[in-house]
Amino acid sequence: MAERKTEIAIIGAGTAGLAAERSARRAGARTLLIDDRFAGTTCATVGCMPSKLLIAAAKAAQGIREADRFGISAGPVRIDGKAVMQRVRRLRDDFVSSILETFDALPADSKLKGKARFTGGTTLDVDGLAVEARAIVIATGSFAMVPKPYRDLDNLLTNENVFELDDLPASLGVIGAGPLGLELAQAFARLGVKVQVFGEGGKIAGLGDAAVATSLRALLEKEFPVHLDVEITPEKVSGGTRIRWSGKSEGSAVFSHVLVATGRPPKLDGLGLEATGLDLDDHGTPVFDITTLQCGAAPIFIAGDTNAKAPLLHEASAEGAIAGHNAATFPKVTPSKRKTMLAITFTEPSSAMIGKPPEDDTIVGEADYSDQGRARVEGRAGGLVRLYADPKGLLTGASMAAPGTEHMAHLIAWAIESRQTAADLLNLPIYHPTLEEGMRGALRQICKTAALPVPEDRDEGNAAGV
Structure with a gap:
């Protein structure tokens, strides 16, 4: 068997793998990036970017459809599904091309195409080539999970093939009410597709705050049905798939296509982790230190x-950088402070989870956007923001589902990262009329409960911002 030696081997050329390779190389290590396809990152190929392209088209259609409320008659919306999907793919491919250029820029001897499998703690088999490294970074990404009842369906879609559709589906049953399922469901619904969403659990968009989740669901259900806490049974029938559901609600409907968005578990099958001697959790994932990304005491890192x-x-980018650097400096590994958690779902309204969930002593400040001034001006009134703080008024987290959430969430995440209190934020400039000023009421509630001085402003108590 042919052999090859390197200092740091990185398995997977996605976002985390590329960041790990750069970080290890900057630390002075000789790297070998291994991937079975070198096709581009999940974000560029089947994730963030093509989904946002579809959402952008849907937003344009919805804007025309809702123009009448502003006294503007634009006529009936005519959607060319083929043109929509062609634009999605064309611009998607532009984003992917920049990733491919990154691959091309790597020295030929620092990349290896093939499927890697561990044969020991620091050795790999890559399609018959033996690779020995001083340290290894696992960055193989995730895959679209399709539960067994759906695998034999005709016209089955996941995020990995939905953007290859030549035209919009006639109807769509979406299995999974998480961020991915909801984003695509709303986009297709706004593009004229008959859509229904089904979730076996009770969560929507991954939101743990029940009040915010209820608010978001009510707003989304103005556009398409959302069935939660239901048992789902798919059945192939003439013309598509019949979905039967029972539980909190029950019914039956036939869809031309079914989109399964039930999660993306780690891509670990075939990696041969049993040869590493690593401790694995109940899901078969190596046990690791979140601050160093090191798996046990081994020279193996996972990002x-x-x-x-x-x-x-x-x-993924941050973890790749941490893992790559620690792999290069092993056996010395350096713990890294993780940034404030920030997760956003790009529906309309968008929703977000920031920082830590509330605890028993958490102070909660709430802002209702159903009567917020700027939201009313834009015809987008509705939604709820809940900010969390410790007993001293220090911001710790938030859950949001309101107009402008994708932007306001950053402000709260930055405030948490900067260890600011609710009073600190109220002392900062807040322009009128903006969506951001709608959060003032929630901040004041926190201040009062935490016995912090409430800064004076010209509009005391008016969370509507008018």
């Missing part, structure tokens, strides 16, 4: 979606 800790692009 990105593969460790299932926070399957988000910015987290």
Whole structure:
């Protein structure tokens, strides 16, 4: 068997793998990036970017559809499904091309195409080539899970093939009410597709705050039905798939296509982890230290979606950098402070989870956006923001589902990262009329409960911002 030696081997050329390779190389290590396809990152190919392209088209259609409320008659919306999907793929491919250029820029001897499998703690087999490394980073990403009842369906869709549709489906049953399922469900619904969403659990968009989740669900159900806490049974029938559901609600409907969005577990099958001697959790994922990404005491590190800790692009990039650096400096590994958790779902309204969930002594401040001034101006009134703080008024987290959430969530995440109190935020400039000023009422509630001085402003008590 042919042999090859390197200092740091990185398995997987996605966002985490690329960040790990750069970080290890900057630390002075000789790297070898291994991937079975070198096709691009999940975000660019089948995730963030193509989904946002579809959402952008849907937003344009919805804007025309709702123009009448402003006294503007735009006529009936005519949607060319083929043109929509062609634009999605064309611009998606532009984003992917930049990733491919990154691959091309790597020295030929620092990348290896093939499927890697562990043969020992620091040795790999890559399609018959033996690779020996001083340390290894696992960054194999995740895959679209399709539960067994759905695997034989005709016209089955996941995020990995939905963007290859030549035209919009006639109707769509979405299995899974998480961020991915909801984003695509609303986008297709706004593009004229008959959509229903089904979730076996009770959560929506992953939100743990029941009040915010209820608010978001009510707003989304103005556009398409959302069935939660139901048992789902699919059945192939003429013309598509019949979905039967029972539980909190019950019914039956036939869809031309079914989109399964039930999660993306780590891609670990075939990796040969049993040869590493690592401790594995109940899901077969190596046990690791979140601050160093090191698996036990071994020279093996795990980053990105593969460790299932926070399957988000910015987290994957950060983890890749941490893992790559620690692999290069092993046996010295340096713990890294993790940034404030920030997860956003790009529905309309968008929703977000920030920081830590509430605890028994958490102070909660609430802002209702159903009568917020700027939201009313834009015809987007509705939603709820709940901010969390410790007993001293220090911001610790938030749950949001309101207009402008994707932007306001960053402000709260930055405030948490900067260790600011609710009073600190109220002392900062807040322009009128904006969506951001709608949060003042929630901040004041926290101040009063924490016995912090409530800063004076010209509009005391008026959370509507008018």
